[in-house]
Amino acid sequence: MMSTAVSFLDEDVMKPDVNELPSRRKSALKLFPEMGKYQFEQWVDLLEKRTGMRLPYNRRSFLVTNLSIRMRQLGFGDYQDYYDHLHSGRDGHVEWDKLVHYLTVHETRFLRHEESLALIRDCYLPQSPSETRGRPTTIHVWSVGCSTGEEPYSVAMTIDDQMRKVGHEFYLGVIASDISRSAIAVGRAGFYSKNQVKAITPEWLSRYFVTLPDGRYQVAQELRQRVCFNHVNVVDMEESTIGAMDIIVCQNLLIYYDKERRIDIVNKFVDHLTPGGILVLGVGELINWSHPDMKRLNYANTLAFRHK
Ligand SMILES: C[S@@+](CC[C@H](N)C(=O)[O-])C[C@H]1O[C@@H](n2cnc3c(N)ncnc32)[C@H](O)[C@@H]1O
Numbered sequence: 001m002m003s004t005a006v007s008f009l010d011e012d013v014m015k016p017d018v019n020e021l022p023s024r025r026k027s028a029l030k031l032f033p034e035m036g037k038y039q040f041e042q043w044v045d046l047l048e049k050r051t052g053m054r055l056p057y058n059r060r061s062f063l064v065t066n067l068s069i070r071m072r073q074l075g076f077g078d079y080q081d082y083y084d085h086l087h088s089g090r091d092g093h094v095e096w097d098k099l100v101h102y103l104t105v106h107e108t109r110f111l112r113h114e115e116s117l118a119l120i121r122d123c124y125l126p127q128s129p130s131e132t133r134g135r136p137t138t139i140h141v142w143s144v145g146c147s148t149g150e151e152p153y154s155v156a157m158t159i160d161d162q163m164r165k166v167g168h169e170f171y172l173g174v175i176a177s178d179i180s181r182s183a184i185a186v187g188r189a190g191f192y193s194k195n196q197v198k199a200i201t202p203e204w205l206s207r208y209f210v211t212l213p214d215g216r217y218q219v220a221q222e223l224r225q226r227v228c229f230n231h232v233n234v235v236d237m238e239e240s241t242i243g244a245m246d247i248i249v250c251q252n253l254l255i256y257y258d259k260e261r262r263i264d265i266v267n268k269f270v271d272h273l274t275p276g277g278i279l280v281l282g283v284g285e286l287i288n289w290s291h292p293d294m295k296r297l298n299y300a301n302t303l304a305f306r307h308k
Contacts, residue, residue, distance in 0.1 A: 035064050039079050043067065046083070047103060050096065051179060052235035053256045066102040101182040105256075108147040110154050110192075111199045113251060116280050117158045119299040120247060123306070124278050125162045132168040141174040142245040142272065144234055145253030149187025150196070152176035152227050153219055155249055157200075157208050160223070175242060177232035188229040190219035235261070237268050244274045251282035262286050270294060273307040280304045 035043075040060055047063075048054045055063055067079070074095075076082040086092045086099065111117065126132045139159060143152035152174045163170050178184050197205060197217050209217040219227075232240045234253065248269050254262045262285070269279055270291055279294065281303045294305040 033078070035060065035079060042083060043079070046086070051100065051104070051233065052261055054258065063103070067099075070099050070102045097181050101180040104180055106147045106180065106183050108150045108252070109199065110150045110197060112151065112154070113282070113302075115299070115301045116249070116251065116304070117154060119280065119297065119302045119304055120155065120249075120278070121158055121162045123297055123299060123304070124247060125159060126166045126168060129166050129168070132166050135168065135170075136246075137169060138171045138173070139247070140243075140245045140274075141172070141247040141249070142242060143174060143176045144232070144248065144250040144269070146176035146178050146184075146187060146229070147180075148183045149176060149190060149219075149227070149229070150192075151249065151251065152187070153190070153208075153223065155247070156223055156226055157204055160208075160226075161204070172226050174227040175230055175245075176227050177230045177234075177240070177242070179231070179233045181231055184229045184231060187227075188224075190224050192217050192219075234265055237265075237272075242272055244277075245272050246274050246277045247280065248273060248277070249280045251280070251285070254281065254285040259287075263289060267291065270307065275307050277307045278304055279307070 040057070040063070043063055044055045067082070071077070071079075071082050074082070076085070086096050126135055141152070141155055141159070143155060146152045156172060156174050159172055163172075176184070176187055178187075191212075192209075193216055197209065200209075205211075205217065208220050208223050210220055211217055230240070230242075232242065234250075250265075250269065254265065257265065266279070266281070266286055266289060270293055273279060278297065283301060283303050285303065291305070293308055295308055297304040297306055
């Protein structure tokens, strides 16, 4: 059973832990002053206030490493100076937007959780031409915590492929949102390396991607224009202009929050779902949650609910 404690020990932590760094880089980081308990608490409070995540003390090296990398880039040698800079009006806001990328985990990949995509295909979309009669011709999807775009594009390809199979004309609009503007920019551009697209079948690659002369792939314009990347902080959803959605996907994001915050976030997703719409979460990311408007979907190795 998954613990509800905030964990930054995702299998996917992309940025280096100081203990895993090569010794040359490790000694460079040692040039930074030790971060005392007061300093640590100050940074943890700031992170919690602005992202809702509370970093536990045992993740101190994660904070120090990633903070140090960014401070080094800017020429700051003192945590307090950098902290004060982040509170210095407009420049501070701009810098916070950059720092948040270093303090969040962006690991993702195409078709990452195939069962969830299969659930969307099998439990929400029509299965045959006869099932398309009377179906709405629009599908609105929200990928929350979309990172660099692999998740929303995977959902978009899954939906487009199924709708082609059943021959139903439809409009697909995907909102892909994240707190990191750097991640969003990558997703919006839609360039990926050969290694990043390795899970995609040749058929989908040729249909949904363009191969570039340098060997990279770019998501084809037709698919890209269906996916709209937006900056949304999930703990400030009220500030966003996100409307009613048919499918909401939020995976590998809730794990960074404590149980109360997870429930609060997911309850807000319910308000954004159309009747009959589905909410797809990461397996094990929310335990014992129920909502009067939502019914659990039974589909192997998934965690999903349908709006009644
Ligand atoms: C581990 S990635 C998961 C990406 C994708 N959903 C997947 O499962 O492959 C988590 C993403 O959540 C984003 N994130 C973290 N805190 C957030 C917040 N408060 N609001 C929106 N996105 C957030 C991070 O920037 C990161 O891109």
